Amino acid sequence: MIIPVLLAGGSGNRLWPLSRELYPKQCINLTDPHQSLIQQTLTRVGRCGIESAPVVVCNNDHRFLIAQQMLELGIAGTIMLEPAARNTAAAIALAAFEVQQYAPGASLLVLPADHLIGDAERFSEVVSEAYSRAVNGALVTFGILPGYPETGYGYIEAAQYGQVSPIKAFHEKPDLDTATGYVNAGNYYWNSGMFMFTPETYLAELKCFQPAVYDAVAAAMAERYTDLDFIRVGAEAFSRAPSISIDNGIMERTEKGAVIPYDGDWSDIGSWQSVYEHAQKDDNGNALVGDVVVENVHNSLIRSDSRLVAAVGLSDIAIIDTHDALLVMARENSQTVKTVVNQLKSNSRTEIRQHQKVYRPWGSYETVNLGEHYQVKHVKVKPGAKLALQVHRHRAEHWVILEGTAKVRIGEHEQILHANESIHINVGDVHTLQNPGDSVLDLIEVQTGDRIDEDDVIRFADYYQGEAGGPGEL
Template sequence: MTFGVTPHYPSTAYGYIQRGDDLTDEVSTVTRFIEKPPAKDAEVMLFAGGYFWNAGIFMAKASTMTSALRQYCPDVLDACQRAVALQHRDHDFVRLGHSAFEACPRISIDYAVLEHHGNVAMVRFEGQWSDVGNWREVAKLTPPDTDGNRIQGKGLGLHAEHTFIYAPHRPVVALGTRNLLIVDTPDALLVASEDFSEHVKQAVAALERGGVPQAVQHRRVARPWGSYDSVDAGERFKVKRISVNPGTALSLQMHHHRAEHWVVVSGTAKVTRGDETFLLTENQSTYIPLGQTHRLENPGKTPLEIIEIQSGAYLGEDDIVRFEDSYGRVTSTSTDSEKK
């Protein structure tokens, strides 16, 4: 069973479902699924009627779905079952078998099952729905002012109309703008015409091709032990704000090309540096020389926050050797995704 949303405008961001014969007053068969259409086709479907946005909401018995996966995409089912069978736990994390899950083909459930299955029905979804799939949809979550501006955070519109500002971190002023989307985040700034709200993926792809790191990673990154925020970086230095959850620890590690200074902002830090182990509290600091084994732990009951200043000729995240780790990441070198 799938759910179709009555379209409000000719969206090119959603897939569509063509309704078939009525089975009951509220349920019908499905004639076909239609991939995200060009604007002209979306307009035709909107005025023709009988076409619904594909909400991506499906309902089936687990046994029905498993049977369908086995019939139409057994390689997906096999990879998922092997990943679950190879799972292991560390603390409050359940980690699926990495190599098995990585081998799972990348395909949506629509393509894998729904488009091939011979027994699919649709219910018209009558409630309010949005997949918040673009910034224009996000803007609609904020009530407009008298000029049609929608502002979240520290935005200010002057002589502006129908402008959306998302500015949670710093003041952003829109002066004399019309029909714009302005999204300011710690990673990047987006200024777009409302008509191009569904084209952000093209911009991200262009940034990724250009090697811009913000296209694939955030400034603030979550980790099993807490998180880090890359505050600043320049020639031969990098500054991070590191937050360590109570009772957790980073890996015992060493760097070939960089030294580190740690300053405790709040909480208590247990520091291993070579053969030494000692505690640091608020406003205290320590120095980790290049090539020195070290570890940071939070033995306390409250979060630990430190400022880490890295210095050296090479500050890449692959310059790390792990000797011990609570999260199964002991390797000779790490990748960007295994940072710290």
């Protein structure tokens, strides 16, 4: 039996402004208009003939997004929440301890949730070969045959090339000269971050080489409990785990490690350059997404999520336009976007954390207009969803129903509202909102008052365990 384990904890800083801390790249339709990267990964696992429910490891902020991504595919699985970021050795240990409880002897297929693999048939063949090694006690990693000297990937140095081989070393992202030397040497692979092994083998090697990680995760799992559809573990215990990767912590030290070559199409989609390389292009080599008009533009990536973008007389550039941020750069500089993100972070800019459109467990909201004493939001509430019972001390709210049915409670009074009807919530009114219908509730919220911020809320009932934000923040 193979249990897929998806690592979904990253935020994809190099894909800003589309990828944000609260809406990471694995949940974005980057290369496929119909599926996000994590949905493509889940679909790919199914095409390998793996029918076992997946285990997804993610952080608390992304839990409802990940659950929604799986729900859209009709896939049920286990979602484990990392209380803190402690790198891949600890994240994989969470899944290993969990699977060991209900499927001892199964093999874990560990996959980053945000990678792109085009050759599903070849991938399935390599997975089968890795499985035959894993059940016999090997810790297998997948090495990608390098097509060119890439500086954005780490490398695996193998004892032999072109076959399943012991691992000599892992190497961090090199400069161009070093990467060229790796490719010319012939026994180096791109590090894919994909692995296969049994929980028993992994945990035994973890206990041997990284006992502090093992002990911290074991203690955290001893406090394991279920919260809605998620599995939580002891936060204080988990935080004691050293932050170390499986590569450096285990695979470089164990004598059971092996690298298996994968020669199919693969990308970690870690930059706008890689998005461009895998995008469908027109006759001029342009990848255009959204409302885009070009004249005399060549070999460029232009994406608009909201408004018309026009470009004239440009080559080899990337333009990424979102509701609240615009990125313009030479495509060759796409690896340095993270530097811009770090500048924004040092200036406490909210644009790195979330979009104007914010997704919540109950639906979404988008800021349409914002002034000193007012804010207008477009709100969508899922069927059956309910917002927290709450009160605002400094602002009033006016809701206008556009489509669907709203059940509104103000104090002890409840009423049903339909399209083209509205209701006013005064400062100090205790209120909540629910969608009792079987279609999305669509409404406009107008906030007015002395304070227009997300801190002006007191919650009396929180149906989603403290998930903040939105009209009637949760």
